[in-house]
Amino acid sequence: MACSSCDSDSPRDSFTSDSSSKHASPVSSPPKTATLDEIMSTTRDLSNLILAHEIVANENFHMENVDPPKNSLERRVKEIVHKAFWDCLESELKEDPPQYEHAIKLFDEIKEILLSFLSRGTNRLRTQICEVLDVDLIRQQAEHNAVDLPKLGSYIINIMGKLCAPVRDEDVKKLKATGDIVQMLR
Numbered sequence: 467m468a469c470s471s472c473d474s475d476s477p478r479d480s481f482t483s484d485s486s487s488k489h490a491s492p493v494s495s496p497p498k499t500a501t502l503d504e505i506m507s508t509t510r511d512l513s514n515l516i517l518a519h520e521i522v523a524n525e526n527f528h529m530e531n532v533d534p535p536k537n538s539l540e541r542r543v544k545e546i547v548h549k550a551f552w553d554c555l556e557s558e559l560k561e562d563p564p565q566y567e568h569a570i571k572l573f574d575e576i577k578e579i580l581l582s583f584l585s586r587g588t589n590r591l592r593t594q595i596c597e598v599l600d601v602d603l604i605r606q607q608a609e610h611n612a613v614d615l616p617k618l619g620s621y622i623i624n625i626m627g628k629l630c631a632p633v634r635d636e637d638v639k640k641l642k643a644t645g646d647i648v649q650m651l652r
Contacts, residue, residue, distance in 0.1 A: 469644075491496070497501065498590050507586075510582065511585075512587070522604045550567075552652055554568060554649060555568045555569060555572070555648055555651070556648045559615070559648065563611055564608075564611070566605075566608035566613060567602075569608075569615065569651075570601055570605055570608065572600045573599050573601065573604060573618060574599070574652055576599065576622055576651075577595060577596070577599035577601070580595050580599075580622070580625055580626075580629065581595060581596075583629045584629075591625075591628075595625065598618070598621050599618070599621075599622075604618070616647060619647050619651065623638060623641045623642055623650070628639055639648045
């Protein structure tokens with residue numbers, strides 16, 4: 467039997483030799499870095515998917531309300547703090563001229579909550595919410611006593627109506643009927 471010493475005759479040699487096969491291997495892209503916001507958004511989306519799956523797949527799924535016991539100190543403190551916040555907001559808005567700092571912070575929190583309900587494909591609605599509830603713009607309007615709180619409240623209610631489940635439609639209608647901006651925000 468004749469044995470050839472040619473490198474190309476051995477199938478194993480093509481994997482270990484310095485032949486041109488190394489140049490044909492794919493070039494990898496540099497690793498993409500992710501921002502903290504992207505990671506947090508992905509984590510939130512994954513958590514939402516897990517929760518949605520659990521709700522659909524587990525017929526015994528239920529969520530418990532975790533309110534402190536009725537006569538506990540914790541519940542009383544919570545009630546006092548909540549009442550103080552809403553009373554403070556109401557008194558600030560009734561001042562002459564009105565003070566809007568607490569209301570602006572509240573609108574910023576509401577904006578973040580609304581944005582957290584949106585999926586990745588809702589860029590148009592995301593942009594609209596960011597434009598209407600732009601804290602810097604609201605602050606500028608407040609400085610010139612031109613902020614329209616009822617209009618902002620109405621916008622929030624309309625967005626909630628779009629994002630909420632149909633079972634919440636009655637609650638959204640009740641919010642629309644509320645003429646008091648503090649009560650509506652509460």
